Amino acid sequence: MDEIFGIPAPLLFGQLLLGLINGAFYALLSLGLAVIFGMLNVINFSHGAQFMLGAFVAWMLLEWLGIGYWWALLLAPVIVGAFGILLERTMIARLYKLDHLYGLLLTFGLGLIIEGLARNEFGSSGLPYRIPPELTGAWDLGFMFMPVYRGWVVVVAVVMCLATWLVIEKTKIGSYLRAATENPALVQAFGVNVPRMMTLTYGAGVALAAFAGVLAAPIYSVNPQMGSNLIIIVFAVVVIGGMGSILGSVVTGFGLGIVEGLTKVWYPEASSTVIFVVMAIVLLARPAGLFGRS
Amino acid sequence: MNFNRRALLGAAASTPVWGALPYRSARAQAANTIKIGVLNDQSGTYRDLSGAGSTQAVRQAIKDSGIEARGITVEVVQADHQNRPDVGSTVVRQWIDRDGVDVIMDVPTSSVALAVNTIVREKNKVFINSGAAASDLTGSACSPNTIHWTYDTWMLAKSTGGAMVRAGGQRWFFITADYAFGHALERDTSTFIRNAGGSILGSVRTPFPGTTDFSSYLVQAQASRAQVIGLANAGADTINSIKQAAEFGITRxxxxxxxxxxxxxxVHSLGLQTxxxxxxxxxxxxxLNDRTRAFTQRIGNLPGNVKPTMVHAGCYAGALHYLKAVAEMGVAAAKASGVEAVNRMKATPTEDDCFGAGSIRVDGRKIHPTYLFEVKSPAESRAPWDYYKLLATTSAEESFRPLAEGGCSLVRS
Incomplete structure (x- = not known):
């Protein structure tokens, strides 16, 4: 049997692929964080709770209203995004002129409260959510058995990342956003409603988190802790990629998914720490992150 | 701006005062008061199976014991150990040194339980463990102050592991949570498999807590050509493993x-379909029977809308038996020496609605029958929480590790 570094080749390919799939989640979540930080200068620590809310709203839509996965994919981000807009208008908007730390503390507190409320209401062991019938089953790739649903996750994540990048880099509204980040007063003087743009950007970032939550519901346990388990890793991804860099967070998300996947074969005990080791090394060599502007 | 910052600082400064408030009444303790501290996971993955439900079970035991009619007051306090041995140790030391807690109960998460086990022995109080699994609590780490009530890794290994080997599962691969509990469960199960002529093809140790994706480990397990994948983990880890194994078509x-x-x-979280x-x-x-149904009826709705788990049942039965010993020996004697209280509990046969008749061995192991269940299909389940059908019952004597094999120092002396 062909072996690479002592690991049979088929097993290694399988792990690379699985790493890529997990990387898709990291990329989607860090994308939302990067968009929010890039435009609002707020480190959104309630991102994990909003990811969790996406999954819970999908569950509620199914259990209480009989609305299935496909509609949930659209409705849950809209509902959670609207909730994000409410948070931004009533609380977060008041902190833009202060130090980053205030925004971090507020969103961190909000995240804890949302998670606690969900835990009180639904318990901690989680709720069942099934893979939609259209996406059940698996392909035999020869070296691995690949569930259709995981393939779908990768495709959707890549499309979503590309779309977000295109909107921000190539469209008129994207150019307004980028301009508003550089010099809000000047952009406002040209008649652009900057505060409203900030609100919608936060809503969109939160909607991305909720979208990832709906994607995650059929494969991970839908429980109140599901976001906090992931969010620390995602923050490391954003820091490694360079705070606020869209391209950086997407590339780093997928890349670190693969690094983590390979660690799970060679030394599983370190799989939860390897990302932080990478973060430490990157910060030493390039303090602004791989794609960040110093 | 200034005002805001000041308000924030003020709020931060007042937090410790709020935190200390519940303890104030604790200092003024009457001599005829017993204080029970329920320590478990109240915010993480083991919250539903222990958590505030365990406290409710202890309160039910106080009510059912009728001890307060004899003029003995029982106070209950609870805390969240966050599945961290350092947090659990600090709470227990504060409870015993400052607040006069006499009994520590529940304590799931074996790493925390082993830490608490040492402290309670050093302070000569009582530790009735229901939630932790490591069989070391009545083996190499056994203590004259500790009773391990509900279950342990040896019993699980013998019952589930034994049944799988008998059904033809000879080649095993383990997915093990990387802490004391996972290690103990893998060790105990491996012994049974090897003794029955089976073999262990490999194992992976997954970081705990914080692992959500098990697909990589499941694919490794499958590549080893094992017939059985042993899940030496619990809570959300087990749920994610089973859910993802179904997704990857491993069981099919x-x-x-x-x-x-x-x-x-x-099982409730996975849904019967999975x-x-x-x-x-x-x-x-x-x-299981009329008595367990009566208990479930009495205790009512538990936090998180769950039916009582075996951990809740163990907290109930453990507290009931302890209070029986207190009533017999008197509050003063029970408070003075944890070892004496535990010895009294060991000398008296146990009797309760959850586990029926049983006893506590010299090594601190509570023994009772154990049950092998199979999860029903959605068609077989007739009501909410109607989840199990009974496959086999193992008698109390055969369920747990024989006294001589545990290496407990209390047995030799």
Whole structure:
């Protein structure tokens, strides 16, 4: 049997692929964080709770209203995004002129409260959510058995990342956003409603988190802790990629998914720490992150 | 701006005062008061199977014991150990040194339980463990102050592991939570498999807590050509493993999953569609017989809208038996020496609605029958929480590790 570094080749390919799939989640979540930080200068620590809310709203839509996965994919981000807009208008908007730390503390507190409320209401062991019938089953790739649903996750994540990048880099509204980040007063003087743009950007970032939550519901346990388990890793991804860099967070998300996947074969005990080791090394060599502007 | 900052600082400064408030009344303790501290996971993955439900079970035991009619007051305090040994140790030291707690109860998460075990022995109080699994609590780490009530890794390994080997599962691969509990469960199960002529093809140790994706480990397990994948983990880890094994079609292609520790709350979370056919071991099931149903009726709705788990049942029965000993020996004697209180509990046979008649061995192991269940299919389940059918019962004497094999120092002396 062909072996690479002592690991049979088929097993290694399988792990690379699985790493890529997990990387898709990291990329989607860090994308939302990067968009929010890039435009609002707020480190959104309630991102994990909003990811969790996406999954819970999908569950509620199914259990209480009989609305299935496909509609949930659209409705849950809209509902959670609207909730994000409410948070931004009533609380977060008041902190833009202060130090980053205030925004971090507020969103961190909000995240804890949302998670606690969900835990009180639904318990901690989680709720069942099934893979939609259209996406059940698996392909035999020869070296691995690949569930259709995981393939779908990768495709959707890549499309979503590309779309977000295109909107921000190539469209008129994207150019307004980028301009508003550089010099809000000047952009406002040209008649652009900057505060409203900030609100919608936060809503969109939160909607991305909720979208990832709906994607995650059929494969991970839908429980109140599901976001906090992931969010620390995602923050490391954003820091490694360079705070606020869209391209950086997407590339780093997928890349670190693969690094983590390979660690799970060679030394599983370190799989939860390897990302932080990478973060430490990157910060030493390039303090602004791989794609960040110093 | 200034005002805001000041308000924030003020709020931060006042927090410790609020934190200390519940303790104030504790200092003024009467001589005829027993204080029980329920320590467990109240915010993480083990919250539903222990958590505030365990406190409710202890309160039910106080009510059912009728002890307060004899003029003895029982106070209950609870805390969250966050599955961290350092947090659990600090709470227990504060409870004993400052607040006069006499008994520590529940303590799931074996790493925390082993730390608490040492402190309680050093302080000569009582430790009735219901939630932790490591069989070391009555083996190499046994203590004259500790009773291990509900279940342990040896019992799970023998019942579930033994049943899987008998059904033809000879080649095993373990997915093990990387802490004391996972290690103990893998060790105990491996011994049974090897003794029955089976073999262990490999194992992976997954970081705890914080692992959500098990697909990589499941694919490794499958590549080892094992017939059985042993899940030496619990709570959300087990749920994610089973859910993802179904997704990757592992069970459909003839590989069996051995959920070595599965609670009814996990089955509820998975849903019968995914969990059906799973074989598991528990020492209590709410719908087992008239007495367990009566207990479930009495205790009512638990936090998180769950039926009582075996951990809740163990907290109930443990507290009931302890209070019986207190009533017999008197509050003063029970408070003075944890070892004496535990000895009294060991000398008296146990009797309660959850586990029936039983006893406590010299090594601190509570013994009672254990049950091998299979999870029903959605068609077989007639009511909410109607999840298990009974496959086999193991007698109290055969359920747990023989006294001589545990290496407990109390047995030799």
């Amino acid at each position: 292609r003839g590989v069996k999953l051995a959920g070595l520790l599965v609670f009814i709350t996990d 969990a059906q056919g799973l074989v598991l071991t528990e020492s209590f099931y709410w719908d």
